[in-house]
Amino acid sequence: xxxxxxxxxxxxxxxxxxxxxxxxxxxxxxxxxxxxxxxxxxxxxxxxxxxxxxxxxxxxxxxxxxxxxxxxxxxxxxxxxxxxxxxxxxxxxxxxxxxxxxxxxxxxxxxxxxxxxxxxxxxxxxxxxxxxxxxxxxxxxxxxxxxxxxxxxxxxxxxxxxxxxxxxxxxxxxxxxxxxxxxxxxxxxxxxxxxxxxxxxxxxxxxxxxxxxxxxxxxxxxxxxxxxxxxxxxxxxxxxxxxxxxxxxxxxxxxxxxxxxxxxxxxxxxxxxxxxxx
Amino acid sequence: xxxxxxxxxxxxxxxxxxxxxxxxxxxxxxxxxxxxxxxxxxxxxxxxxxxxxxxxxxxxxxxxxxxxxxxxxxxxxxxxxxxxxxxxxxxxxxxxxxxxxxxxxxxxxxxxxxxxxxxxxxxxxxxxxxxxxxxxxxxxxxxxxxxxxxxxxxxxxxxxxxxxxxxxxxxxxxxxxxxxxxxxxxxxxxxxxxxxxxxxxxxxxxxxxxxxxxxxxxxxxxxxxxxxxxxxxxxxxxxxxxxxxxxxxxxxxxxxxxxxxxxxxxxxxxxxxxxxxxxxxxxxxxxxxxxx
Numbered sequence: 001x002x003x004x005x006x007x008x009x010x011x012x013x014x015x016x017x018x019x020x021x022x023x024x025x026x027x028x029x030x031x032x033x034x035x036x037x038x039x040x041x042x043x044x045x046x047x048x049x050x051x052x053x054x055x056x057x058x059x060x061x062x063x064x065x066x067x068x069x070x071x072x073x074x075x076x077x078x079x080x081x082x083x084x085x086x087x088x089x090x091x092x093x094x095x096x097x098x099x100x101x102x103x104x105x106x107x108x109x110x111x112x113x114x115x116x117x118x119x120x121x122x123x124x125x126x127x128x129x130x131x132x133x134x135x136x137x138x139x140x141x142x143x144x145x146x147x148x149x150x151x152x153x154x155x156x157x158x159x160x161x162x163x164x165x166x167x168x169x170x171x172x173x174x175x176x177x178x179x180x181x182x183x184x185x186x187x188x189x190x191x192x193x194x195x196x197x198x199x200x201x202x203x204x205x206x207x208x209x210x211x212x213x214x215x216x217x218x219x220x221x222x223x224x225x226x227x228x229x230x231x232x233x234x235x236x237x238x239x240x241x242x243x244x245x246x247x248x249x250x251x252x253x254x255x256x257x258x259x260x261x262x263x264x265x266x267x268x269x270x271x272x273x274x275x276x277x278x
Numbered sequence: 279x280x281x282x283x284x285x286x287x288x289x290x291x292x293x294x295x296x297x298x299x300x301x302x303x304x305x306x307x308x309x310x311x312x313x314x315x316x317x318x319x320x321x322x323x324x325x326x327x328x329x330x331x332x333x334x335x336x337x338x339x340x341x342x343x344x345x346x347x348x349x350x351x352x353x354x355x356x357x358x359x360x361x362x363x364x365x366x367x368x369x370x371x372x373x374x375x376x377x378x379x380x381x382x383x384x385x386x387x388x389x390x391x392x393x394x395x396x397x398x399x400x401x402x403x404x405x406x407x408x409x410x411x412x413x414x415x416x417x418x419x420x421x422x423x424x425x426x427x428x429x430x431x432x433x434x435x436x437x438x439x440x441x442x443x444x445x446x447x448x449x450x451x452x453x454x455x456x457x458x459x460x461x462x463x464x465x466x467x468x469x470x471x472x473x474x475x476x477x478x479x480x481x482x483x484x485x486x487x488x489x490x491x492x493x494x495x496x497x498x499x500x501x502x503x504x505x506x507x508x509x510x511x512x513x514x515x516x517x518x519x520x521x522x523x524x525x526x527x528x529x530x531x532x533x534x535x536x537x538x539x540x541x542x543x544x545x546x547x548x549x550x551x552x553x554x555x556x557x558x559x560x561x562x563x564x565x566x567x568x569x570x
Binding site: 074075076095096098100101102104105106108110112121122124125126 | 462464465467468469470471472473474478482483486489562
């Protein structure tokens with residue numbers, strides 16, 4: 001990583017918090033995968049509303065369906081039953097309108113494209129002209145602290161930098177909703193802390209709605225306004241915890257009593273839902 | 279310089295061994311004919327006479343490398359390139375059919391691959407036929423293609439290119455199908471989140487991913503394409519082309535001519551594969567990939 005870059009965005013553009021308009025509205029949603037031997041219930045009776053400006057973390061052990069839920073919101077998986085709207089539309093209509101940016105577990109950068117051309121990829125697809133593409137790419141790369149890396153190829157960057165490029169790419173067509181699937185899961189803890197505070201600032205300054213999948217408790221508490229605790233087999237929501245820390249987060253805040261209390265509640269929730277019978 | 283020699287030593291050693299075996303083989307294979315010649319001339323001969331004689335036959339069973347080389351040089355430098363006695367002229371004729379056949383093969387092979395990857399019905403209906411097509415010996419197909427095209431009024435270049443295409447589309451189809459399917463599922467999901475169209479996904483993701491596979495196929499294909507063109511020149515009974523040169527050489531027992539045509543076609547093949555490799559480095563290796 002090396003660079004201890006800060007985000008050059010004026011703090012003044014911080015938007016007012018939640019206007020309580022539901023961006024994602026999920027009611028009694030279930031998803032059953034038809035596996036070869038027996039069907040697997042990945043999601044069972046999910047009810048969840050995510051409001052504008054929320055930062056919602058989905059947390060739970062492997063196989064609890066948190067990634068599947070995120071993929072349902074993104075129209076990458078189809079639910080078996082139940083209702084879901086994204087921006088008031090079906091997930092498919094929302095996807096076709098490019099309502100969200102998606103960040104995957106791996107950076108999924110195209111190795112034959114430079115950093116800049118990776119960020120402009122979605123802009124090429126929606127048909128923006130070259131000057132506008134480059135302007136937006138420069139803007140988003142600056143936002144994730146990677147100004148000056150435009151002409152590098154992905155393999156010349158560290159894992160953390162690659163993942164920041166993929167965040168810049170997700171932000172490139174300026175979606176209001178950002179879906180992130182364990183984006184920092186493969187990174188070391190120090191890099192992860194650094195990217196968490198960058199992401200928190202980015203969320204606060206841009207006023208985007210974020211849905212974030214993780215299995216790190218402290219990451220979830222640090223970033224979120226609400227934490228959704230899930231349990232596996234079948235994937236269910238056990239608890240939804242309000243995380244009423246100040247919107248402006250600092251890494252030091254993790255030592256505070258409030259932070260510890262919320263983390264403890266998440267931990268209890270996870271322990272409750274975790275079956276050790278295997 | 280010593281490092282250079284050290285690195286090249288194994289190759290040189292094998293090369294020298296081949297040359298020694300070749301000269302030895304020439305003595306062994308040409309000796310009966312040479313001895314007969316001495317007997318007919320009624321003159322006495324020693325071991326050195328025999329060696330000299332076997333290396334300097336007019337129609338040897340196995341010509342020596344220097345005979346082949348001097349025939350090659352004689353043909354290349356003592357006649358204008360447009361002359362029928364210049365091997366470059368023949369190489370040019372064959373290269374023309376090779377390249378046309380190769381381009382047709384790439385176009386046809388790529389078309390099949392794109393269809394097979396995008397349409398499930400084509401995958402199950404076409405793929406077996408693509409494989410069966412390659413089980414038929416080209417030597418059996420070539421004369422028929424020539425006859426059929428001849429009846430339709432096409433002679434010369436086109437039938438040769440078609441035979442060449444028949445051979446070389448196969449590696450392109452197989453390689454490109456594999457390449458187009460090797461796309462990272464995550465990258466495909468990404469295209470889906472952008473609501474990219476099928477053609478955008480193809481041009482922006484699938485094709486760039488498949489390029490390394492495609493170029494591997496191209497290098498195999500272009501060499502096969504040359505074989506196709508040479509084979510096609512045998513039944514056409516043409517007077518031009520490396521295949522025709524090989525054929526006439528064998529008709530008239532001109533073994534040296536056969537061997538120099540053979541060396542010429544190897545050189546042509548090397549050049550074509552080299553050009554394909556160069557194109558690969560220019561297109562795939564534009565700084566995007568580390569090493570690989």
